[in-house]
Amino acid sequence: MTLTRRNILTSFATAPLLLGLDGLIRSAMADNHTGTLRVAVAKASTNLDARDYVAQFQLQDLIYEPLIRYGERGAPVPCLAESWSLSDNDTRLTLNLRKNVSFTDGHPFDADSAIWNLKLWMGVADNSWINASKFFSGVQKIDEHTIEIKFTQPVPGLMYELSYVRPVRFLSPISVNEDGTLKAPVGTGPWIVQANSTSGSSFIRNDKYWGDKPSFSGIEITVMPDSRSRVDAMRSDELDIVGGGAAALTSQEADTLRRAGINVITAQGSMTMVLSFNTQRNPALAEKAVRQAIDVGYDRTAVSAVLFNGDAAPAGDLLGPTVPLSGTRHDAPVRDVEQAKQLLENAGWTGAPYRSKSGKNLSLELLVSDDFIAGSKVFGEILQQQLGEIGINVTVHSVDHASRHSEIPKREYDIAIFQTYGAPYDPFGSVTLLFLSTIEGGSDGKVALDPSLDPLIAAATEAVGVEAQLAALQVFYDKLREDVLYSPVLYPPTYWAASSRVEGFNVPPTDTEFPYRGMVLKS
Structure with a gap:
């Protein structure tokens, strides 16, 4: 299975959904229609199956519930689990399930139905990007409303992961046919x-x-x-x-x-807009000096003013300040035309109006999609103009949502605009899915494809305790920053x-x- 933020949607029809919509x-x-919001x-969400990575999160959230909800700034809020406790050095999670809860088809939500759901995704290889699945050891029923989940080690971000929309939420066991297909989307x-x-x-x-x-x-x-x-x-x-x-x-x-x-x-x-550098496709981007020049070659404040009326703060880090475990905060790079020019000059990129080296022009193709991020094309035009002033020739390639989903995973771009996943999936969702080279990112692609990051990510996902997790994540964040493996742009508002x-x-x-x-x- 390939994992995506928003897969291209397929048609879906079941007997209970045949009303004339x-x-x-x-x-x-x-x-x-005063009684209806x-x-x-x-976009349409024709497949609402809680197990699939296709529907819009917002629609699935109306139907399916988690054990624990993601509250303000990541505070865990009881939902289908009334309470919980960790023991055995945080490798054993005991969950007290809420009583008198039923799925909307009348089937009871209890220990049996909870375990049936958990086994759909925990310990499954396709879900190894979720730490709770990666370190899953087993689950057992204590009584009708108590279950115990065992892990091979303490799970980083466990409370956040239990609040994910998919594939974590609970659907009725009797809403699934014997062959595994969904009869109807039924939750609690x-x-x-x-x-x-x-x-x-x-x-x-x-x-x-x-x-x-x-x-x-x-x-x-x-x-x-x-x-x-x-x-x-x-x-x-x-x-x-x-x-x-x-x-x-x-x-x-x-x-x-x-x-x-x-x-x-x-x-x-809770998301961050970033620029991805495809160092494999364009040799110029394999040079750190070129990436540095781009990073200081455009005006984030101007981009915020044009795209968000100044409501978006310029970004200095991969994850925004509202995201747990987002690390040491840094000021956003400020545009410095002379510094950018000097970086390129020192690296041997000379000439005007556009620079070249060894007979190769400093030309980059920027992939944008207004369907994916509103205002991307305008941002691309700003980059084209401002990077042109330092001698980089930027061509803006504007595509629709479907074309972006095709070109991004194939890495058919030099630079592209990405967004991190945001709450509740971060920090570990973006760190693994957007950077870990051993996990298929599907149509979301990778912000940076660098195997040297893999051991740093592994260290962060295997660290025990919040302090150790933050320290390991900081090493990863620092590596991204020191090597300019991406360019943070803005923390967009909603x-x-x-x-x-x-x-x-x-x-x-x-x-x-x-x-x-x-x-x-x-x-």
């Missing part, structure tokens, strides 16, 4: 899938939910790939929520909605827009969630 959505958008997403969560297709999804409230029930009765999710259409629908009062990780807003779109009198919320995100019907909007702690908790819809 197009009609439902048109009705919801045309009528006031109307949300737009950029507060929402039940009523309909799902390429045009959108319909959810109704789980009135038997064990926790705080949502105050409104349904969620209608409409697939709107075009961001302008999403903004227009928001302005015409056809939507209640847009933004976040499922349908990102640019700062310009956020400003447009503000000027229209719509409530726009700006929140600090924009949300909410209609006048929405009260009690709370920004979720991760971009993998919709902000429905605590929300009230006015009539």
